[in-house]
């Protein structure tokens with residue numbers, strides 16, 4: 001049994017926000033794959049929960065009139081993997097979601113929960129960084145938009161204000177159209193392991209030229225991160241030069257630490273190697289000539 005004081009099942013987003021305002025100590029639960037573990041571990045023992053699990057308006061994917069792709073934060077990983085809009089426009093996110101846990105976790109865990117727990121290892125986060133995702137946060141004062149890069153404040157800390165929910169993840173058409181992408185997860189084993197390092201690369205190609213490059217990592221610092229200097233140096237160069245240089249450039253920009261999973265030096269090695277491998281796959285997917 002779980003050590004809970006109460007669980008309130010919200011009937012709408014506004015109902016959930018009202019419940020959080022009435023009880024500021026209450027914890028939001030979506031799929032529960034993190035929250036329930038923390039209750040079991042005693043870190044949230046005796047807590048009161050506000051469940052958003054039954055809110056269909058927060059799940060699913062759609063295109064708006066401007067071609068922007070909206071992802072409901074309550075969409076579970078399995079549905080991200082299978083969704084035709086994701087497969088067609090941002091297959092990198094399907095790749096990242098497919099890398100999470102096992103089938104049970106992918107059926108319960110949500111992309112919104114993956115961001116809101118603030119973990120640098122979150123598999124979907126680095127792809128959403130590369131895609132310049134914009135988050136909608138809705139609270140008692142209404143809604144506001146925040147780039148995903150500004151959402152992360154530190155390990156386990158995100159920019160949600162009291163009473164706020166993540167209600168939308170949006171990727172503008174200009175941030176996916178014409179890009180090829182690749183997410184590579186390095187973990188100590190293939191199944192059910194948190195990333196030792198996650199690498200997301202987006203590329204636009206014209207013939208042999210790498211027109212635009214975006215590189216993002218998880219576990220390369222306290223929060224997911226992009227490599228803007230590497231991106232600026234290699235965008236507009238020949239693919240063959242970019243492939244040769246990318247490893248050294250990303251290693252200058254990231255700052256992984258040593259942990260029981262891997263040393264800093266090992267992560268630096270993997271980051272360079274996987275950036276080059278992911279670049280090649282992204283470039284080919286974008287129609288580039290290698």
Ligand SMILES: Cc1cc2nc3c(=O)[nH]c(=O)nc-3n(C[C@H](O)[C@H](O)[C@H](O)COP(=O)(O)OP(=O)(O)OC[C@H]3O[C@@H](n4cnc5c(N)ncnc54)[C@H](O)[C@@H]3O)c2cc1C
Nearest residue numbers: 028030031032033034035101109110113114116122123166
């Ligand atoms: C066995 C196992 C294996 C795992 N493997 C991986 C893995 O390989 N890769 C990986 O990235 N993760 C992994 N995880 C972690 C976990 O599955 C993910 O972080 C998941 O995405 C969390 O989503 P959830 O809906 O279950 O979140 P919950 O547990 O419901 O919530 C997580 C946090 O986010 C908050 N929250 C959730 N949704 C919202 C919202 N819409 N608005 C505001 N706050 C919100 C909650 O209050 C809580 O703080 C694993 C977990 C387990 C138990």
